[in-house]
Amino acid sequence: MKVRTTSLLLAATTAAGCLLALASGHAVRAQGTDAKPAAAAPAAGGKNEHGLDIVKNPYTDNAEAIAKGKDLFVSKACSGCHGAGGGGGMCPPVINDTWVYGSDDTTLFNLVKLGSTAMQTKGYSRIGHEKVVGDMPPFESVVSDDELWKILAFVRSKYAGDPAEKNW
Ligand code: HEC
Numbered sequence: 001m002k003v004r005t006t007s008l009l010l011a012a013t014t015a016a017g018c019l020l021a022l023a024s025g026h027a028v029r030a031q032g033t034d035a036k037p038a039a040a041a042p043a044a045g046g047k048n049e050h051g052l053d054i055v056k057n058p059y060t061d062n063a064e065a066i067a068k069g070k071d072l073f074v075s076k077a078c079s080g081c082h083g084a085g086g087g088g089g090m091c092p093p094v095i096n097d098t099w100v101y102g103s104d105d106t107t108l109f110n111l112v113k114l115g116s117t118a119m120q121t122k123g124y125s126r127i128g129h130e131k132v133v134g135d136m137p138p139f140e141s142v143v144s145d146d147e148l149w150k151i152l153a154f155v156r157s158k159y160a161g162d163p164a165e166k167n168w
């Protein structure tokens with residue numbers, strides 16, 4: 001009974017968190033779904049145009065970190081919204097080449113840490129349009145920076161988009 005209530009609750013939460021963007025499908029396409037990033041990611045060290053420290057994932061292509069990140073992706077509930085393999089479901093996929101705010105490490109790291117609302121406060125807007133739209137909740141209090149980089153290394157390892165679009 002308990003298990004059933006919990007999974008129902010999770011389903012309800014994720015359903016409320018992400019809405020199908022069917023109605024806006026036309027407008028979205030007219031704007032161009034594949035907005036390319038304005039420029040390649042700047043080198044680590046300085047600040048980006050939104051005042052965020054430019055950071056780089058220390059674990060990209062690190063097999064051990066990717067394996068740990070895969071477990072964390074499930075245990076920290078990312079998979080509940082994004083699907084076990086990151087391919088999406090009720091919330092956007094994290095493995096294709098459409099990126100809501102940008103594909104660089106600095107943007108993804110801060111989006112997961114701070115959430116959509118904080119990113120928008122910093123001047124980010126939705127430039128890439130996925131089929132489902134919702135707010136990414138802040139995970140700062142749930143995952144450490146180190147765990148987050150491992151999770152993102154796993155996400156990168158599942159990338160199934162155009163290789164030419166990679167900027168990490
Ligand atoms: C409650 C559902 C939910 C959970 C849980 C969740 N996300 Fe998200 N995530 C979203 C939504 C919705 C978006 C789109 C944000 C927007 O459009 O502002 C998103 C966006 C993202 C993106 C950018 C995707 C893109 O196409 O640009 C990444 C990367 C991401 N999430 C990673 C994670 C990770 C890692 C975790 C776990 C630590 C996680 N998410 C947990 C709902 C969720």
